[in-house]
Amino acid sequence: MIQIAILGFGVVGSGTAEVLTENKKLITERCGEEVSIKYILDLRDFPDHPLGNRVVHDINVILSDPEVVLVAEMMGGSHPAYEFTKAALEAGKHVVTSNKEVVANFGAELLSLAGRVGVSYLFEASVGGGIPIIRPMQTDLASNQILSVSGILNGTTNFILTKMKREGAAFSDALKEAQKNGYAEANPTADVEGLDAARKIVILAALAYGVSISPDSISTEGITRITSDHTATADKLGGAVKLIGHTERIRGKIYAAVSPYFVPASNPISHVDDVFNGILVDTDMLGRALFYGAGAGKLPTASAVVADIIDILSHRTAERRLPKWKRAEPADLADTADYACRRCYLFDGCPKCAEKAKKALGTEDCTFITDTKFAVISPVMTARDAALAIEQSGLTPIFVLPVLD
Numbered sequence: 001m002i003q004i005a006i007l008g009f010g011v012v013g014s015g016t017a018e019v020l021t022e023n024k025k026l027i028t029e030r031c032g033e034e035v036s037i038k039y040i041l042d043l044r045d046f047p048d049h050p051l052g053n054r055v056v057h058d059i060n061v062i063l064s065d066p067e068v069v070l071v072a073e074m075m076g077g078s079h080p081a082y083e084f085t086k087a088a089l090e091a092g093k094h095v096v097t098s099n100k101e102v103v104a105n106f107g108a109e110l111l112s113l114a115g116r117v118g119v120s121y122l123f124e125a126s127v128g129g130g131i132p133i134i135r136p137m138q139t140d141l142a143s144n145q146i147l148s149v150s151g152i153l154n155g156t157t158n159f160i161l162t163k164m165k166r167e168g169a170a171f172s173d174a175l176k177e178a179q180k181n182g183y184a185e186a187n188p189t190a191d192v193e194g195l196d197a198a199r200k201i202v203i204l205a206a207l208a209y210g211v212s213i214s215p216d217s218i219s220t221e222g223i224t225r226i227t228s229d230h231t232a233t234a235d236k237l238g239g240a241v242k243l244i245g246h247t248e249r250i251r252g253k254i255y256a257a258v259s260p261y262f263v264p265a266s267n268p269i270s271h272v273d274d275v276f277n278g279i280l281v282d283t284d285m286l287g288r289a290l291f292y293g294a295g296a297g298k299l300p301t302a303s304a305v306v307a308d309i310i311d312i313l314s315h316r317t318a319e320r321r322l323p324k325w326k327r328a329e330p331a332d333l334a335d336t337a338d339y340a341c342r343r344c345y346l347f348d349g350c351p352k353c354a355e356k357a358k359k360a361l362g363t364e365d366c367t368f369i370t371d372t373k374f375a376v377i378s379p380v381m382t383a384r385d386a387a388l389a390i391e392q393s394g395l396t397p398i399f400v401l402p403v404l405d
Ligand code: HSE
Pocket: 126, 128, 129, 153, 154, 155, 156, 157, 183, 184, 185, 191, 196, 295, 296, 297
């Protein structure tokens, strides 16, 4: 019998217990021994839950029990999750987590600590919910240079955007439904303002480039400014507005950002709807690979947590090479003005204004969305050149969205 502890018995924590119970037979076979939840750490009690008698309120009970070999941290938030993770690693326990906030902010330090102690720190569930993305980037794509990673990384906002597009649902109603389904963060501002996606893209950037960037230091915009102008334009052009986390190297420096994009129908990401996430990894040898699946929710996310538990418990004697992440310095980060892509602009105006906008942006790609509103798609330009072209034209777009080709 292998004893483990769960920290945090919310949506994902209770889902992890459910996966371990439901699939006990196959998990026992894969680990070589039965996995038993000895403790559940939470502020609350769960008297009606079959595992209610495992609940403890003091982390030291877990840290000081030599029988506990692995801790699954699903508390959410940075504190005290970071302190508890550090203490568990220092106590020689393996740690798995779904906590993207902790991995994004403290991953470099915790991985280095785990390496020194000789235990594992795995976080498959921190990005893409149940989708395998962390392990494939570390193993299956290891022979490739990563050219870019672009993805829908937040299930809540994708669910909201899909509801708004398909059913004309109000933003607040769609958010309430996402909360009811257990997709949203405790404070959904992190979802709708793009902070959750920012944490996830910096984790993917660290896996791709070995440099850990603070999520607070990247340009982040959520979906709260999306209006019917955006969705009507995307519909007319044949595509969708999606919240995208993107990272790439620009002249050796790392660019990472989160913002709404116009995604044309030719890009498979434009068809990723509801709570699903889709992550496109572009590499030098394989080319593009798309990772797709349930990006949030109790059992999908818990399935990734349990996959990490099985990975560790079935390879306990093997030495694991954990990634080494260097903390980003300002010189590692690209200037956002150097980010080059096509851009979709919506303007108010007549055919004469449309000619002016086309000339300013050096394109013939112009479509009237209504009698008085037209969209122009620029060629690939840096943000700096695009801003200059618009300034010199004297035109003021209703919106501008980068295009994900
Ligand atoms: N709130 C997150 C989301 C949960 O909606 O994607 C999964 O990380």
